Amino acid sequence: MTCDHLVIVGASLAGLRGAEAARQAGFAGRLTLIGDEPHRPYDRPPLSKQVLTGSVAPAATALPNLVPLAAEWHLGSAAAALDRGERVVTLQDGRRIAYDRLLIATGARPRPWPDAAQGRLAGVHTLRGREDAAALRASLAEKPARVLVIGGGFIGCEVAAACRDLGLPVTLVETGPTVLAGVLGTYLGAVVGALHEARGVDLVFDAKVEALEDDGTGRVVRARLADGRAIETDCVVVALGAVRNTEWLTGSGLAFDEGGVDCDPEGYVVDTEGRPDKAIAAAGDVARFPHPLYDGRRVALEHWGHAAAQGAHAARLLTGHGAGPYDEVPAFWSSQGGVTIKSVGLTEGADSLVIAQGDPKTGRFLALYGRAGRCIAAVSFDSVRWLPAYAEMVAVRAPFPPIRGGVDQGRLSEMAPGLAQRDET
Amino acid sequence: MPDPNVPDIGPSPSPDPSRAAGGLRVTVDLNRCQAYAQCCYAAPDHFTLHGAEALHYDPAPTAAARDAIERARVSCPIQAILVEDAGSGHP
Ligand SMILES: Cc1cc2nc3c(=O)[nH]c(=O)nc-3n(C[C@H](O)[C@H](O)[C@H](O)COP(=O)(O)OP(=O)(O)OC[C@H]3O[C@@H](n4cnc5c(N)ncnc54)[C@H](O)[C@@H]3O)c2cc1C
Ligand code: SF4
Secondary structure, three states: OOOOEEEEEEOOHHHHHHHHHHHHHHOOEEEEEEOOOOOOOOOOOOHHHHHOOOOOOHHHHEOOOOOOOOOOEEEEEEOOEEOOOOEEEEEOOOOOOEEEEEEEEEEEEEEEOOOHHHHOOEEEEEEEOOHHHHHHHHHOOOOOEEEEEOOOHHHHHHHHHHHHHHOOOEEEEOOOOOOOHHHHHHHHHHHHHHHHHHOOOOEEEEOOOEEEEEEOOOOEEEEEOOOOOOOEOOEEHHHHHHHEEOEEEEEEOOOOOOOOOOOOOEEEEEEEEOOEEEEEEEEEEHHEEEHHHHHOOOEOOOOOHHHHHHHHHHHHOOOOOOOOOOOOOOOEEEEEEEEEEEEEOOOOOEEEEEHHHHHHHHOOOEEEEEOHHHOEEEEEEEEHHHHHHHHOOOHHHOOOOOOOOOOOOOOOEEEEEOOOOOOOO | OOOOOOOOOOOOOOOOOHOOOOEEEEOOOOOOOOOOOOOHHHHOOOEEEEEEOEEOOOOOHHHHHHHHHHHHHHHOOOOOOOEEEEHHHHO
């Protein structure tokens, strides 16, 4: 089977890096990119950081295009349906685009506030795209009396930190016992929480925002917590995680839900019977795939480096310039309140943690996560120089806890990471 | 390889101010950045370290910054700085 026409749906990081990788590998056929946003691919990480503090303009984060693409762009037009029998993608405006090979890179969007009417109140924001960031930046520039961030994940934490950079009063409400409990566990989550508290963020844990209330004119003025408490606020950021953009695959016969579209180890999408379709691959936030490093557990990542790497892998696969399972070690960074957190591997299911370098009390340290006697993840706080050595241990699933060199160094003390334990199935 | 001089076809994308001015597009792979700060010495107006390791950079420098950005790009020991140059003929 040859590929004369590669069609990429989703014109963002995974789609762009995929297009570039296909050209770099020598693909000389037709290349089409379809994106529902009206913009050329742009970078999202600055949107919750420098864009909110005003040092970078919302429109300034266009991604560099690293090789000539000679592509056909359909921007501002969403793919609405996929017919795998005919090999046709239908756009919202009815146009039909035939493909030989298709790369699905439609990413994710913020999980909306559960009450749609409350979610539409003036002053209530979510954050994913350029327009979202511009609107939130404009709100923050008006100096709201108090910002309320709902959700203590990475985006919630970064937004709260940006508010403090701007000197704005901010409250962060989280249903769990610490921020970042789902990704880092409660041990390191508490370290991050302390950092934000010291910078003046008001943290409210084990609490749930039940309703957003307006003043009768459609502007948010208050949030009501489940325990009856009220928080007066004129600017709310809903940061409850993401849902994958998979609705357009309805009727395609592919296996998908709001957690992603299922792929085989190479990256080909699978149908509801589990059979791969070798004309279609998925990459980036939208793809859910079995990771070889984690016993084939299905994961859908929301990491910049992963979107770039998997986009390139999938495009090479589809154009006949690559094969084999996708096994890139997951990695991400976050910066909040001047602290840079970098992570390699996946912490999920970790049963033990050691501080392998530095000391959380000094703010600079590296934590290593273990599961069943193997290293599964390493997380550095302002200590990136130590990270590559531990990333290597994660990549080869080295024994955990690691053996320390030198007679003077004692055994590392193991702690509970405070992560939910996953069922063995 | 396709001819780099063939413009992209299809509906024209939204106007991009940086492009119109012949500017550059920059992004840094912050997973790989080791915060060595060589780029900050090479182009102090466009790359700065905040705190211990948070690299801030200008993602849309003007054409006038071309030489400084190129100095920063080549100074990075791990080649984490990715640049698209409007003067290069890329789309
Ligand atoms: C505010 C913010 C900050 C972040 N910060 C970091 C960070 O510090 N570190 C890190 O590692 N990661 C970070 N990330 C995550 C990173 O940006 C994502 O992992 C990455 O953008 C995923 O790229 P993608 O191409 O898979 O998906 P996306 O970037 O979501 O792109 C998907 C594209 O497809 C489009 N689309 C959706 N449906 C359709 C359709 N039916 N038809 C056509 N087009 C469609 C979407 O509109 C979008 O343009 C951040 C994300 C956000 C939102
Ligand atoms: S020179 Fe490279 S590694 Fe060093 S701070 Fe700049 S981007 Fe990071």
